[in-house]
Amino acid sequence: MMVGLPAPGDGWDVSTWANPDDDDGWWPGIYQAYAVFSGISVALLGLAFMYAYETTDRYKRRKRLKRLALHAVMILFGAIIIIPASLHFFDTLAQSVAPNASEFFSTPGNLGKLGVGLLLGGGLALFQSSIVLVGIGVLLAIFVAIHFLVAFWPLFWVARLAPISSVEWVGNAGIAAFYALCVMRVLQSAFLRVMFELPWDPVTAGGGSAIAALIMTIIGLYIAFITLPRTFAKKAIPGVQMLSSQSPSSEDIREGYQESRQRIGNVKGRFEQIRSGSSGSTTPAHQREGSTSSFQSRAYAGSGGSPSGRTDVGEVTGSSNRALTGNSGDGSTSSSSSSSSSSSSGLSDSGEVDSGTWDNRRYKARKAARRGHQ
Structure with missing residues (x-):
């Protein structure tokens, strides 16, 4: 319970x-849950297989299929050999490093270390009960976490195949937590071995060395079972998860760059189509601008205006008025001219620009240009 792993x-x-x-403890129930989650994971592997064939790139498809095959092996053979072998290996390693009961009873000095340790534990339970409770809680949490991580092993591996980054993170964190706990148990055993080898005998090592060893033992227990x-939980698991996640390769970066350029080109083409549709023409923008300029030049030349193709608001307005009032008498012409001159200024009575006047003027200019072309 102190340094071992359930296997x-x-x-x-x-x-x-x-x-x-x-x-065999909780393992029969854990393996039943593992079987249920394995069935769900196999069904989800079918979706991952369809996602692998979604792309038309052979390299990308082959890469996805290889990753899918590896994860399928980890799911199908996890409970058979991978998980038990990992747990038994780290359990044997941790217990071989940590001091066992026979070593404590082998010599009077080691037996004294055991007695001092029991007295130290009793003193902490009386005066610092919160630290003892936290240490016991950590040991129980490790024991329970190992069982639950084994039960959710298939779901963790199939989650690593998800195209959603948050779901993939959950899978990476679960697998990383399993192996991080195994490594942590070995480190705790190493701390116990170092503290066991410290000289506690005040006769042989001296009073100062014995007191220093006692203080180091208290600090070592706190580091091994609380700080570590x-x-x-804060550093090692996220670090292992980051290393186990798939980093983007140069091929993926190049493909992403090409896809981004293609999307930008599609947006640009769509924008040109919207501009063409808003003007009522399907011709390209540069041809439409050229034809409009030549059309305006011919219209202005026919009405006595400037053939330069530039829009002169006064000339277009005058030609519009002449075209609209060409069949009227002199009195109507002069009145139209005076009204045109008063409206061509584009100012209201208050001296501000009237937007309606400008819109009316543009409409008349276009109408006059069409009549001049005809």
Whole structure:
């Protein structure tokens, strides 16, 4: 419980890994949940297979299929050999590094270390009960977390295939947490080994060394069972998750750049179509501008205006008035001219520009230009 890892079956009997007995703790129920989640994951692998064939690029498709095959192997063979082998390996390594009970009872000095440790634990329970409760809570949390991470193992691996970054992050974090806890147990065992080897005998090592060893033991226990799990939760798990995630390759960056350029070209073409549709013509913009300029030049030349193709508001307005009042008498002509001159200024009685006057003037100018062309 202090440094070991829960593992299914017997470590030296591979046949018991995939079929844990009923007296093997939580593992029978965990494996039943694993079977249910494996069925869901296999169904989701079908969607991942369809997503792999969504692209027309052979390189990208082959890359997705290889990744899909690897994740399928991790799901199908996880409970059979991958998870049990990992847990038994780290459990054996952690327990071989940590001091065992026989070493504590081997010599009187080591037995004294055990007695001092029990007294230290009792003193902390009386005066600093919160630290003891936190340490026990960490040990229980590690024990429970290992079982739950094994149960959700298939879902973690299929989540890593999701095209959504948040879902992929969940899969990477789950797999990283599993192996981070295994490594942390080995480090805790290493701390216990170092503290066990410190000289505690005041006769042989001296009073100062014994007191220093006692203080170092208190600090080491706090680091091993409180600070180290907290550090792993904040730093190590996100770091391993970042390393296990797929970083973009140069090929992916190049494909993203080409797709971005294609999208920009599509937007530009769509903008040109909207401009063409708003003017009522399907010709390109440069041809439409050229034809409009030549058309205006011919219209102005026919009405006695300037053939330069530039829009002169006064001339166009005068030609518009002449075209509209060409069949009237002199009196009507002079009145139209006076009204035209008064309206050509584009000013209202208050001296401000009247937008309606400008719109009316543009309409008459276009109408006069069309009549001049005819």
